[in-house]
Amino acid sequence: MEYKWIIREKANAKAVESLGKEINVNPILANMLVNRAVDSFQKAKDFFRPDLDKLHDPFLMKDMDKAVHRLHYAIQNDEKILVYGDYDVDGTTSVAMVYDYLRRFYDKVDFYIPDRYKEGYGISERGVRWAAENGFNLVISLDCGIKAIEKVQLAKDLGVDFIICDHHTPGDILPPAVAILDPKRQDCGYPYKELSGCGVGFKLLEALSAYRKEDPARVMAYLDLLAVSIAADIVPITGENRIFTFYGIERINNNPRPGIKALILRSKIEKDIGISDIVFKIGPRINASGRLEHAKASVELLISQDLEDALERAELVDTVNAARKNFDENITKEALSMIQSMEEVYQRKTTVLFKEDWHKGVIGIVASRCIEKFYRPTIILTESNSKATGSARSVFDFDIYEAISECSDLLEQFGGHKYAAGLTLSVDKVPAFQAKFEEVVSARIDEIHRMPVLEIDDEILLDQINYKFYNILKQMAPFGPGNPEPIFCVKQVYAEDVKILKEKHLRFNVVQDGQQTKPVCIAFGMADQSIYPDEIIIKMLNRKMRFDLAFEIRENTFRNTSSLQLYVKDIKFD
Structure with a gap:
């Protein structure tokens, strides 16, 4: 899947400089913190040193x-x-x-x-x-x-x-x-x-x-x-x-x-x-x-x-989870096939699928899997107790709960959040709901919602990746919504010593002109991935084609020796 890169705007320069001096961090880290609303010594202290005494009454x-x-x-x-x-x-x-x-x-x-x-x-x-x-x-x-x-x-x-x-x-x-x-x-x-x-x-x-x-x-x-x-x-x-x-x-x-x-x-x-x-x-x-x-x-x-x-x-519980994975995989294949085989469904800005015998317990997972392939607001419905019941999942920054709310006249029950929701309706109203949901979403959705977004904290140079930098990044955890794991990018780099791991992953060293550091990169699932028709990533890397790289920084320990590696999020070739 192709990502749209959004590199966060630089924070206020004076705020970045001031925070950097107050807590003794470099401008890249200070910029990241200010972009996370950590813009003073006290806020930085609260951020890096969470305190149970600060819980609200x-x-x-x-x-x-x-x-x-x-x-x-x-x-x-x-x-x-x-x-x-x-x-x-x-x-x-x-x-x-x-x-x-x-x-x-x-x-x-x-x-x-x-x-x-x-x-x-x-x-x-x-x-x-x-x-x-x-x-x-x-x-x-x-x-x-x-x-x-x-x-x-x-x-x-x-x-x-x-x-x-x-x-x-x-x-x-x-x-x-x-x-x-x-x-x-x-x-x-x-x-x-x-x-x-x-x-x-x-x-x-x-x-x-x-x-x-x-x-x-x-x-x-x-x-x-x-x-x-x-x-x-x-x-x-x-x-x-x-x-x-x-x-x-x-x-x-x-x-x-x-x-x-x-x-x-x-x-x-x-x-x-x-x-x-x-x-x-x-x-x-x-x-x-x-x-x-x-x-x-x-x-x-x-x-x-x-x-x-x-x-x-x-x-x-583990045995049940293994069975769940099996249901998940089979229903996902069936759902993706329905989208690809039906021209009207394929061309929509939404996915709303209904099949009476799909397992209710995994339809939320299936909705997420469908978004990975067809990036758009998705609802998967099945029949339960003579009703159509479903799970909804959304795309970046699109409020699916509000969109479902506009279709409430067709629903018996619904609830949820911006990115995930559940709903129940009569089976005979499914076609009307599919049409209205498509109409509501089409009127609301913008181009930014049509392609998965990769939010990048900053562009850096390879020589800036070291343990002093990484040790401060680690202290920014725990990561999640509102405090995402930092993603960086480097531009105009090329690969050396490209290898395939376990037949599906890539391992290579990344090289940048004028930089001494050549860190190891791990690209999960990219061994046979294509960027353009008939152009597989590994071939392009072996030809030393220039590319931009988005990644997370991780520590790898092997035989008691630790090193920093780059976990690849995306590659964009010239």
């Missing part, structure tokens, strides 16, 4: 006092409490965290995860009735509930109170819950708006712990679960989330709970676990049980208190 969140008083009342009066969460990573980590925290001092607590296939996303009527029939007086919903007006009203009618902990955008009307914790409420003055669902649950535990005058360390012990939710749910790693993730990853590396330790061992991650390890290895395994079977298995893994037990549970 949880009682700044609207309804927090109501939530804590209702939860404390339930505990004091021996009421049954149900912890209810969605079946994805954010939901299961939330449930594991809140349930495990409460069960350590209160025995009338249980948890509930809806069945993806029988109940669908969020709070279900079946779940509400189950709570009432089993004598639960209070339900704490996590990562869901902000739009469940009818379900929460049903619970109220059945004598069940709700505390909603959500981070999705509310509608115009809020559910009749005793407390609604959501920083995205228009009337909520909480200073940080980008918490994950697990993050909102964490603030509830912080507030409850403070109210009960407990040791704050009891709550901080769950930062590993919170870091997993932040990474897997792709929320910005800025502000409070940066503090959570910094300490959560530190805990994952040094003292993870048995469930996460088991997932690390099953994933064969050797050391220095980071955001990408969570996103691509740990998160998918937690997600797998909810995609194909029931997410209860993931919660039971995450709350396991014994490593041997956790390893057994992780093995089962």
